Amino acid sequence: MNKHHEYGVLLDQLLELAVLMEEDMARDLGERGLSRARVHVLWLVHHNGPQTQRGLAEAIGSSPRNVTGLVDGLEATGFVTRETHPSDRRALLVTLTTHGTAVAEELQRGHQTLARKLFEGLPARRRAELGAGLAHVLDALRTVPAPADPPDQVS
Amino acid sequence: MNKHHEYGVLLDQLLELAVLMEEDMARDLGERGLSRARVHVLWLVHHNGPQTQRGLAEAIGSSPRNVTGLVDGLEATGFVTRETHPSDRRALLVTLTTHGTAVAEELQRGHQTLARKLFEGLPARRRAELGAGLAHVLDALRTVPAPADPPDQVS
DNA sequence: TATTGTTATACTCTATAACTATA
């Protein structure tokens, strides 16, 4: 049982965690008629207020065309509306409907419920240790990127 | 600073971790002409040997139609071939090419490299604590599922 | 009759390029 073996076990735990969390989220979202991509937009508008599609495209690291499609879907299903921009007649402000706001808040509550479920059985000291370990791994992971083609390392 | 706040910080760490690992993998795979879905098939065949598309569909929790598409792509890009089944003339055995095997092994080595990068700076005791914390969270996460519409709880 | 994999069809997400209306 050498170090590399131990490392492998830890990495497998992280991978399984990522997969399970992904599945949990997708299930939760699917029940509300949302996808991962659409909820990303919903989340941004909920947290930062009405925004142009341009701004959303930059925030999610995607193209304006893609945002058009996502907002089309969110609009058709009643989560957002496109409002006129007060000073720029080219732009549109993506704005949450009452329903969109309600669902965003529900998702936030679900987030808290999940957090409680995952950590409440863990003693405070164990939680602190876990947090420290995760912080280390996150630091290492943030320095891994930028392999060959750094697209935009701005901001 | 109550418990719920602490929980939230931990969950945010886990979410960021999942996102970063996802991005890291996607980047790595993209450089080799593979996608997440295709590498799943590659991985299954590499680990379990030649398999029918039926078997692959069940293993990835998808439809036979979807596997047809994924194998089409992997075949067109030289990772796998479709071989005749020795005893069932309806079935095909998805089999790795030399190139497919080589790439699968490279991915496995990259996996180990990533594990080393993430954990080597962590003292043994910290690694143990992290592993214990992750085990707890994984246990909790595995019992969260099955909310309303359990598709197939077999095996 | 049941099973393996296909074609047919459709929807979501993503990407690039060309275009319109406005700045």
Add this chain to the structure above:
DNA sequence: TATAGTTATAGAGTATAACAATA
């Protein structure tokens, strides 16, 4: 001329249904 958002087009992933060949 540059910017905001669209249409046009394309490809990957996923899903259901109908169908062929074989069991």
